[in-house]
Amino acid sequence: MLTRRQFGRNLLGSALLLNGFGLSNAFAAPASRAIVYNCPAEWAGWGAMLELVKKETGIDVPMDNKNSGQAVSQIIAEAKNPVADAAYLGISFAINAKNQGLVENYKGEGWQKVPEGLKDPEGAWVSIHAGTVGFMVNVEALDGLPVPKGWKDLLDPKYEGLMGFLDPSSAFVGYACAVAANHALGGTLDDFKPALDYFKALMQNSPVVPKQTAYARCLSGEIPILFDYDFSAYRARYTDKAPIEFVIPSEGTIQVPYVMSLVKNAPHADAGRRVIDFVLSEKGQKHWAENYLRPVVGDIETLAPEAAAKFLPASEYARAGSVDYAKMAAVQVAFSEAYLKAVKG
Template sequence: MKTVRFVLALLAPLLIAPWQSAKAADVICYNCPPEWADWASMLKAIKADLNYDIPHDNKNSGQALAQILAEKSNPVGDIGYFGVTFGMKAKAQDALEPYKPAKWEQVPTGLKDADGSWTTIHSGTLGLFVNKDALGGKPVPACWKDLLKPDYKGMVGYLDPSSAAVGYVGAVAINLALGGSEANFDPAIGFFKNLRKNDPIVPKQTSYARVVSGELPILLDYDFNAYRAK
């Protein structure tokens, strides 16, 4: 049975190397949206250096994992990019093929699978990605609890924690900041229940363009997306 190679990334995503037998336009990547982590430039560089055409794919981590598992007996994808926890789940279900890329040994032990089933390729710091021009004169939120203020009703967004890795990381970050732990997720659950009163926007895919356009003024996101917008 052909399994799939995947490389994951820290609190963001993982990646997997394509099969050596892959031909141009035949390399399939799950979850490499052009608006996320500068995938657009990366895919252009891969085309220039290796002559591989890799189509954009707008899945999130959960959707990528679901497709990998659905295709487990007859894999279609060559590359997967998703949050580390999703890589762990995929390995637990024997859906990945071990692969150790160049300089794999330089990746810290805690940021890769010992057998090479997944390897982190980058990390990000979670925070608030804010379009100040779209706040209508309101101050930039200074802490998580500020997002609960009525002033920000309809202006706050976060990706679905049950499906998107960045959404899950956001929930964990808020939980820890409010005094929670791995064994106690009540602070985060309470926070998101209260946030519902502010009509948050909860997309499943990356919403970089929506923040830049002002449609979504405040988004829980990684710093690398905010820096790119700045």
Template structure:
């Protein structure tokens, strides 16, 4: 009878207090989504080589920064991954601690904060990620202005430029390609107003799977996502650098201020810039931050250099300064 009562008591305890894992995540990285930039492979490699569990996190740059700021008095995250303009904002809002990782000196000066608050780990070229099978026989668009044609009604997607870094990069790319400047975003705003007639799809999160499924036939996105689909997914996918031109954009990491697992987070950031870490990025069709050549097997899968000549490097510090004014106008005039 005593044994029976003990067993029943233990069963009751299990109902009241369900089993909890013995160990939580080793490191929290905000905005490390598995379908973006092949973070899935990177996090798996970190687990293998460092033994650290890092959960997938499907935020965008703006959402990651917002959460870090909301938790500032009691930090939860350890690492933030951002488009470079949001890395700049994170530093300006005192959301990061300075840290110069191993190989930091090999990252070009324009791709890192001089004090180490953020460091580029890779970059991509913005263009059009196209699911050819989902176009219904229509031609693959070659230019930004092609997207305004009625043929592409309901087929074009771009991430929300008021929240996602890639959304703002798309706006910058369109604006510069169509004759705008840091102080004049009229061309981009006119473009998005015209595009609204074609009923675009405007998600906030990375939408790789929605292009692969055909839900979004044409998406403003980076070369690395399009090449991943082209060479790893079933279907017919293309990457287009629009005829009017585009831009190159860096992605950065920073150590969250007062991160709870700071020492482990530093080792993870070191790993991202290590020889092996940078090689993982190249295998995912990303340009490494350090001056490492793309392997021929990867390089041969890219568009020709003549196409990439249309993609320009810009001063993202200037564009970060211009971002708020653009977002305010976008929200009032377009969305």
């Protein structure tokens, strides 16, 4: 039910539109607010995207510094009294959120444009962009050590204390990196032994394992080698002018999508829907492309040719494969438990 203030605001907004003074684009509406979990300002261009959302739609979306696992845990904790309207999640977390009944189906204008295979057929989630797993390397912070070329290089004691990765049992990027390493080292989604053995051995080199995005820590040199996505490395190098190189591991890697879902019983569901539609609009997809993310509607070469020209050659990306995302979601809990047991002994 609308409060008097909200009702008055809506009447004023309608009057402005009728008199020709409203915003002119299709997304425009009186100012409102949506809570979207897991949109850190320094991650994937979200900081500027939230400003663009406010400018183009009138919807205020506060920055939220959770990771995918923390976002889902919060949604579960708030199930009887939801706070979030939407969530930005790694695809495996979104699939599991659907299976737990935490999200609502939404097939909006943006959903209709996304290719099959990159959206839930029932509308529970929809991909908004994708990235390729690799190494984000601060070459100056290596103090003359060679830039690692593959997963196995990092087992060398000379890299002790110089690398980091987000917690694979909590953050989607951490889990995606573990799946990538497992895939590259001969494992499958039914056999995570290569990855478990790898991370257990890697712990001997004292890696830093944060739960939140560590972008700034890599730029500062605190974590010279960070398991992350290509879009983070390119942004660091070309936007933030940091001494960063992106490495696609010689043994191979994977590309994965990130998605958005509407939270079940969202308190401001309409605002949440409009945010999802906007990030999938031409303006939204162009923003992602300009921030070095692979768009899901259109292609990066058309939407942002200057950004596309800065990517590593296609021959390098030939080592980036894909996996069964539904299977990746199904085995995630079992992997997390096995990972924690392996690294903690």
